[in-house]
Amino acid sequence: xxxxxxxxxxxxxxxxxxxxSSGAMVGIERNMDVFGVNVLGIATAVGGGxxxxxxxxxxxxNMFRNPVYALVSIVTCCCLFFIVFMNEKFLSSRFRTTYDRxxxxxxxxxxxxxxxxxxxxxIKAGFANQTFLLIFVGMITGVGGGxxxxxxxxxxxxxxxxxxxxCASMVGAIICVILYREFGEIPAMFLSAFVVMLIRFLAxxxxxxxxxxx
Amino acid sequence: xxxxxxxxxxxxxxxxxxxxSSGAMVGIERNMDVFGVNVLGIATAVGGGxxxxxxxxxxxxNMFRNPVYALVSIVTCCCLFFIVFMNEKFLSSRFRTTYDRxxxxxxxxxxxxxxxxxxxxxIKAGFANQTFLLIFVGMITGVGGGxxxxxxxxxxxxxxxxxxxxCASMVGAIICVILYREFGEIPAMFLSAFVVMLIRFLAxxxxxxxxxxx
Amino acid sequence: xxxxxxxxxxxxxxxxxxxxSSGAMVGIERNMDVFGVNVLGIATAVGGGxxxxxxxxxxxxNMFRNPVYALVSIVTCCCLFFIVFMNEKFLSSRFRTTYDRxxxxxxxxxxxxxxxxxxxxxIKAGFANQTFLLIFVGMITGVGGGxxxxxxxxxxxxxxxxxxxxCASMVGAIICVILYREFGEIPAMFLSAFVVMLIRFLAxxxxxxxxxxx
Numbered sequence: 073x074x075x076x077x078x079x080x081x082x083x084x085x086x087x088x089x090x091x092x093s094s095g096a097m098v099g100i101e102r103n104m105d106v107f108g109v110n111v112l113g114i115a116t117a118v119g120g121g122x123x124x125x126x127x128x129x130x131x132x133x134n135m136f137r138n139p140v141y142a143l144v145s146i147v148t149c150c151c152l153f154f155i156v157f158m159n160e161k162f163l164s165s166r167f168r169t170t171y172d173r174x175x176x177x178x179x180x181x182x183x184x185x186x187x188x189x190x191x192x193x194x195i196k197a198g199f200a201n202q203t204f205l206l207i208f209v210g211m212i213t214g215v216g217g218g219x220x221x222x223x224x225x226x227x228x229x230x231x232x233x234x235x236x237x238x239c240a241s242m243v244g245a246i247i248c249v250i251l252y253r254e255f256g257e258i259p260a261m262f263l264s265a266f267v268v269m270l271i272r273f274l275a276x277x278x279x280x281x282x283x284x285x286x
Numbered sequence: 287x288x289x290x291x292x293x294x295x296x297x298x299x300x301x302x303x304x305x306x307s308s309g310a311m312v313g314i315e316r317n318m319d320v321f322g323v324n325v326l327g328i329a330t331a332v333g334g335g336x337x338x339x340x341x342x343x344x345x346x347x348n349m350f351r352n353p354v355y356a357l358v359s360i361v362t363c364c365c366l367f368f369i370v371f372m373n374e375k376f377l378s379s380r381f382r383t384t385y386d387r388x389x390x391x392x393x394x395x396x397x398x399x400x401x402x403x404x405x406x407x408x409i410k411a412g413f414a415n416q417t418f419l420l421i422f423v424g425m426i427t428g429v430g431g432g433x434x435x436x437x438x439x440x441x442x443x444x445x446x447x448x449x450x451x452x453c454a455s456m457v458g459a460i461i462c463v464i465l466y467r468e469f470g471e472i473p474a475m476f477l478s479a480f481v482v483m484l485i486r487f488l489a490x491x492x493x494x495x496x497x498x499x500x
Numbered sequence: 501x502x503x504x505x506x507x508x509x510x511x512x513x514x515x516x517x518x519x520x521s522s523g524a525m526v527g528i529e530r531n532m533d534v535f536g537v538n539v540l541g542i543a544t545a546v547g548g549g550x551x552x553x554x555x556x557x558x559x560x561x562n563m564f565r566n567p568v569y570a571l572v573s574i575v576t577c578c579c580l581f582f583i584v585f586m587n588e589k590f591l592s593s594r595f596r597t598t599y600d601r602x603x604x605x606x607x608x609x610x611x612x613x614x615x616x617x618x619x620x621x622x623i624k625a626g627f628a629n630q631t632f633l634l635i636f637v638g639m640i641t642g643v644g645g646g647x648x649x650x651x652x653x654x655x656x657x658x659x660x661x662x663x664x665x666x667c668a669s670m671v672g673a674i675i676c677v678i679l680y681r682e683f684g685e686i687p688a689m690f691l692s693a694f695v696v697m698l699i700r701f702l703a704x705x706x707x708x709x710x711x712x713x714x
Contacts, residue, residue: 105711107666112660202350219438228439285371419564437651446536498531
């Protein structure tokens with residue numbers, strides 16, 4: 073395993089933790105039991121990659137060949153459930169603010185690396201020339217899990233209302249495709265993932281908004 | 287490209303515009319930003335064909351091989367967003383009535399041609415003898431996009447409550463299968479698409495309803 | 501056709517009737533017309549197997565090769581719709597209690613046999629060594645239809661909030677995998693299906709609950 077693979081793996085695990093905990097939190101706030109919390113957490117963490125693999129015709133999806141991501145999701149959900157179960161004030165405590173800030177950062181890392189991994193998976197599956205497909209599966213890998221979470225929990229999907237979320241993923245996917253063709257896999261993956269994270273941070277800090285009609 | 291292919295393509299584009307604008311309108315009315323409006327519009331326009339291709343094992347789905355439908359959707363959504371953004375009174379103006387009437391007609395054309403194209407795609411993929419499959423994928427091509435739109439926007443799916451919508455698609459799919467076996471592709475496609483449009487117009491004009499329990 | 505196949509088929513039909521009627525009832529209670537009631541009923545009855553087949557790469561899904569399950573669903577939905585249509589007091593009559601009790605029993609049978617059939621289908625498709633995949637597709641075969649029904653009807657999915665439903669399916673899937681490797685197909689299928697039914701009955705009788713946070 074090369075350095076770049078190790079870094080990718082570490083970033084993916086960070087993203088998995090962030091996505092799983094975002095799903096678990098939605099479940100906890102809706103009074104779901106520990107099983108429902110796990111279902112939402114797993115769906116959020118690995119759902120994007122699963123939709124990508126269905127579209128690319130990779131059957132069964134990669135999440136089943138390498139269940140480490142699902143396992144990390146389960147551990148994350150159970151830990152979070154346990155923490156809140158033991159100390160119900162956590163949800164309204166000042167630690168919550170710190171927790172939310174860290175998770176927001178982790179989530180940006182996840183969005184970036186998942187987008188890059190999505191594009192990369194499609195290229196490796198033989199679709200290097202289908203630009204539109206590459207961008208689409210990059211985005212769906214990044215935002216598909218959150219979409220599943222929100223549809224299952226019955227809330228308006230984040231990607232439809234949250235300014236500059238899916239949009240950051242799209243920009244990253246486009247950059248990834250361009251860089252891949254010019255400079256190869258590793259610069260493409262890391263630079264595009266970095267750009268996604270940067271856009272997310274800036275958008276959150278400066279409260280960027282896309283135009284909408286009121 | 288033969289005449290029949292040109293006509294099919296024109297009808298498909300008309301349908302794509304209608305479906306994309308129906309998705310975009312749902313997004314605009316829920317105050318989504320321009321990105322969310324595009325996501326809903328694209329999902330509505332190409333979602334039915336994508337579900338069909340997943341079921342038939344066509345990977346990646348046709349929408350990625352020929353991105354023209356997605357591009358037409360994006361242009362439609364952006365135009366509609368721009369019009370309403372520039373003139374917010376559009377939504378309650380008298381042009382809205384005219385707009386709705388034209389879109390209802392376009393939508394019926396889309397429902398008809400998408401149903402016929404769906405049946406045709408399945409036959410070409412080698413499933414000519416699986417009658418139940420042909421009818422199902424005809425319908426899902428016609429109504430699947432609207433189903434995705436409604437599930438994502440959190441409203442009760444149109445096809446579950448709108449009298450004579452999915453039903454028109456089903457009748458068209460059945461007719462398409464029968465005619466295909468008797469008279470070949472072209473009469474099957476155009477006659478069945480025409481029947482779907484006719485049923486939709488009559489159902490709207492005479493307010494046909496299926497029985498329901500109150 | 502051997503004895504075990506006949507028994508499996510009978511149990512599957514019982515489960516199909518239960519699942520279809522649970523979907524149909526959701527549609528009837530929301531004043532959907534007879535078409536919408538059928539869509540929800542069919543989705544509930546065959547949706548789980550369809551998601552399983554998409555994940556396993558079985559295209560088109562088995563429900564299309566053998567449409568008997570879809571047909572049984574349609575007959576069930578139409579009968580139920582007709583009964584309630586003829587006698588609208590049925591929904592609040594004392595027969596409703598009996599009906600609910602029978603359907604709850606049928607539903608447990610369906611959950612059990614669908615879970616076992618799901619695991620079995622994945623093993624026959626060549627994934628005998630992928631334990632995580634086997635358990636996942638067992639569960640999704642059992643609970644996927646109900647998930648589709650609830651997402652389409654816009655209610656919080658049963659599997660996220662109903663104590664010991666998906667959980668019973670998971671335990672059954674795990675048992676099925678273990679027994680299959682030790683004792684072969686038939687003991688695995690029937691014992692695991694029986695365990696699922698038993699857990700469901702006990703959970704309902706003694707009101708078992710998983711921990712949740714209030």
